[in-house]
Amino acid sequence: MTETQAFVALNLLPGMGPVRVRRLLARFGSAGAILAANARELRQVEGIGSETGDTIVSWQDRVDPAKELERVAAFGATVVSLADPEYPETLRELHDAPILLYVWGDPSVLASSQLGVVGTRKPSHYAAECAKKLSYQLAYAGITVTSGLARGVDALAHQAALAARGRTVAVLGSGLNNLYPPENRELAEKIAITGAVVSEYPMDTRPDPRQFPMRNRIISGLSFGLLVVEAGTKSGSLISASQATEQGRSVYAVPGRIDQPNALGSNRLIQQGAKLVMSAQDILDDLGLLFSETPKLTKSAPAISLSGSEKTVHEALGDEETTIDDLIAKCGLPTHEVSSTLLALEMRRLVKQLPGGRFVKLN
Numbered sequence: 279m280t281e282t283q284a285f286v287a288l289n290l291l292p293g294m295g296p297v298r299v300r301r302l303l304a305r306f307g308s309a310g311a312i313l314a315a316n317a318r319e320l321r322q323v324e325g326i327g328s329e330t331g332d333t334i335v336s337w338q339d340r341v342d343p344a345k346e347l348e349r350v351a352a353f354g355a356t357v358v359s360l361a362d363p364e365y366p367e368t369l370r371e372l373h374d375a376p377i378l379l380y381v382w383g384d385p386s387v388l389a390s391s392q393l394g395v396v397g398t399r400k401p402s403h404y405a406a407e408c409a410k411k412l413s414y415q416l417a418y419a420g421i422t423v424t425s426g427l428a429r430g431v432d433a434l435a436h437q438a439a440l441a442a443r444g445r446t447v448a449v450l451g452s453g454l455n456n457l458y459p460p461e462n463r464e465l466a467e468k469i470a471i472t473g474a475v476v477s478e479y480p481m482d483t484r485p486d487p488r489q490f491p492m493r494n495r496i497i498s499g500l501s502f503g504l505l506v507v508e509a510g511t512k513s514g515s516l517i518s519a520s521q522a523t524e525q526g527r528s529v530y531a532v533p534g535r536i537d538q539p540n541a542l543g544s545n546r547l548i549q550q551g552a553k554l555v556m557s558a559q560d561i562l563d564d565l566g567l568l569f570s571e572t573p574k575l576t577k578s579a580p581a582i583s584l585s586g587s588e589k590t591v592h593e594a595l596g597d598e599e600t601t602i603d604d605l606i607a608k609c610g611l612p613t614h615e616v617s618s619t620l621l622a623l624e625m626r627r628l629v630k631q632l633p634g635g636r637f638v639k640l641n
Contacts, residue, residue, distance in 0.1 A: 279310060279313070279343075281308060281309055281310055281359070281361050282347075282357060282359055282361075282362075283343040283344065283347065284308070284309035284310040284312070284313050284343070285309045285357075285359035285360070285361065285377055285378050286343035286346050286347060286357060286359075286378065287309075287313060287337055287341050287343040288309055288312065288313070288334075288337075288377060288378075289377055289378040289478075289480060290340075290341035290342075290343065290346060290480055291333055291334065291337055291340060291341060292333065292340075293329070293330055293333060294330070294333075294334075295374075296374045296375060296376055296377050296478075297325070297373065297374050298325050298326065298330070299312075299377045300373070300374075300375070300377075301323050301324055301325060301326070302320070302323055302326065303360070305322075305323050306319075308361070309359070309361065309377075312334065313334065313337055315334070315335075316335065317331045317332060317335050320334055320335070346480060346481060349455070349481040349482070350380065350454075350481060353382065353454055353455065353481065354382065355380055355381060355382040355454055356380075356381050356385060357378055357379065357380055357381070358378070358379045358381055358385055358388075359377060359378050359379075360375065360377050360378075364385045364386070364388075364389075365379070366388040366389055366500055367389070368392075368499060368500055368501070368502075369388075369496065369499045369500055372495070372499050372525060374495065375499065376478035376496060377478075378478060379476055379477070379478060380453070380454055380476065380477045380478070380479070380480075380481065381474050381475075381476055382454055382466075382470045382474065382475040382476075383469065383470035383471070383472075383473055383474035383475055384472070384473065384474055385474065387422060387445050387447060387472075387473050387474045388447065388474060388476070388500060390422040390445060391420070391421055391422060391502060391565075392421070392422040392423070392424045392447060392500050392501040392502065393416055393421050393422070393423060393424065393501050393502065393503055393504070393505060393561065394424045394425065394497040394498050394500070394501040394503070394504040394505065394518070394522070394527075395409065395412070395413055395416075395423055395424070395425045395431065395432070395435040395504075395505045395507065396425060396426065396431060396432065396494070396497065396504065396505070396506055396507070396509075396514075396515040396518050397409060397430065397431030397432070397506060397507035397508045397509055397513075397515055397544070398430055398431060398507075398508045398509055398510060398513055398515070398540050399428055399429045399430035399431070399432075400429075400430055400540070401430050401431050401434070401507070401508050401540070402508065402534075402538060402540060402541075403633050404508075404534070404535075405431065405507050405508035405532070405534065405540070405541075406430075406431075406434055407631075408507055408508075408532050409431045409434040409435050409438065409507045409508075410434050410435075410437070410438040410621060410624070410625070411438070411558075411625070412438075412505065412507070412532070412555070412557075412558050412561075413434070413435040413436075413438035413439050413442075414438040414439070414441060414442045414621075414625045415442075415557075415558035415559075416439075416444075416558050416561065416562075417438065417439035417440075417442040417443075417444025417445065417446065418442040418443075418444060419558065419562055420444070421444075421561075421562075422439075422444070422445040422446060422447055422473070423435050423436065423438070423439035423444065423445075423446045423447075424446065424447040424448075424449065424497055424500055424501050425446070425447075425448060425449070425497065426448065426449050426450070426451070426490075426493060426494070426497055427448040427449070427450060427457070427458075427459075427462050427465065427466060427469075427475070428459070428462075429459055429461075429462070431507045431508065432448075433462055433465060435507075436448060436465055436469055437465065437617065437618055437621050438621060438625070439473075440468055440469070440472075440618055441618055441621040441622040441625055442622075442625065445472055445473045446469055446472075446473045447469070447473050447474050447475075447476060447500065448465075448466060448469050448473075448474075448475045448476065449476050449477070449493050449496045449497050449500070450475065450476065450477040450479070450493060451477075451479075451485055451486070451489040451490040451492070451493035452477065452479060452483050452484060452485035452486075452489065453477055453479045453480050453481045453482050453483035453484070454475065454477055454481055455481045455482050456482065456483060456484050456485060457475075458485040464612070464613075464614035465614060468614065468618070476496070477493075478492075478493075478496065490514060491514065491517050491521075494514065494517055494518040494521055495518075495521045495525070497518060498518055498521050498522035498525055498527050499521075499525055499527075501522075501527060502527065502528065502565070503522070503527050503528035503529065503530055503561070503564075504518060504519060504522040504527055504528070504529050504530065505530040505531070505532070505555065505561065506518070506519055506529070506530070506531045506532070506543075506544045506547055506552070507531075507532045507544070508532065508534055508538075508540050508541050508544055509540070509541075509543035509544045509547075510539055510540045510541075510542055510543050511539075511542050511543045511546070512543075513540075513543050515543065515544070516543050516547070519531075519547055519552070528553065528564065529547060529551075529552040529553070530552060530553045530554075530555045530560075530561055530564075531544045531545075531547040531548050531552040531553070531554065531555065532544060532554075532555050532556075533545060533548060533554055533556075584628075587609075587611060587615055587616075587619045588619055588622060588623060590609050590611065590619075591605060591609055591611070591616060591619045591620060591623065592623060592628060592629070592639065594608040594609050595629065595637060595638070595639040596639065598638075599632060599636040599637070599638050600636060600637050600638070601634075601635060601636055601637075602616065602617070602620070602635050602637065605620070605637065620637060627640060628640055
């Protein structure tokens with residue numbers, strides 16, 4: 279059995295959280311040695327009782343790592359374990375770092391300079407515009423935008439990074455075979471082309487509310503900081519911010535209206551010390567404290583011509599306000615392609631999005 283197979287087996291076993299596995303690794307030295315240990319040896323490790331010890335000893339009756347790796351290969355993904363040099367160092371330093379990452383896309387992206395971007399699943403028009411603008415600018419400056427593929431701010435952040443032709447990483451709270459939410463499947467496919475879709479969960483793991491806070495620690499763990507765009511007082515984004523603080527990451531927040539319930543949590547973060555962000559340059563300037571050379575926002579040359587889907591979508595827009603459904607019907611392009619193209623045109627100030635999902639061409 280290879281070390282990779284041993285890590286896959288441990289990850290498949292019930293009750294084997296990352297903290298327990300790290301303790302076992304400290305005692306036995308490798309995943310293979312853990313699986314080869316007897317019950318008495320295992321029980322000598324803190325947190326490993328009789329039940330967990332018996333689970334490990336009988337692993338061959340419970341899980342099939344070879345079959346799981348076949349699922350991974352069939353999906354077109356790879357696995358990266360704690361023992362692999364490709365495992366991201368920023369994540370490795372966490373006490374509860376996942377022992378295994380399922381990666382759909384380019385694993386090397388996980389070693390790039392990343393910023394987590396999170397927020398409400400039902401953003402206001404203002405928050406949506408901020409999420410798109412900031413993520414676009416950060417990706418354009420070479421920062422990898424990392425988020426959770428969720429509805430709302432997460433999806434907008436990924437889309438903006440792609441529109442900037444930058445890199446983005448999506449961290450799931452489910453297995454790759456059960457991408458959630460399902461309507462973001464096409465978005466995930468686009469992310470995997472130049473970035474990565476990542477999960478610590480076995481391939482067939484279904485989404486569960488208890489798994490998403492665990493997912494959030496990976497978003498902040500991969501990143502040098504976390505940007506909260508808009509969050510209510512009970513938002514999961516606040517859990518992410520708390521985890522980022524515990525991990526020693528910088529926390530940034532976009533200020534919102536004081537009478538907007540969805541912004542109360544993010545405004546509170548600013549009161550508690552999060553850096554107020556009014557532009558992407560605020561974050562890039564802050565990176566001068568972390569890196570020898572601060573990334574800069576540079577102005578793109580004015581767009582002279584359009585090609586491909588950009589030209590098709592732009593020409594389909596008239597002087598009248600147009601809904602995205604009407605645009606899709608006129609263009610004959612897939613929904614995800616129209617959405618990402620509109621975002622690219624919007625960032626180039628050729629199109630403006632209006633409330634209610636309507637768009638208008640700018641002169």
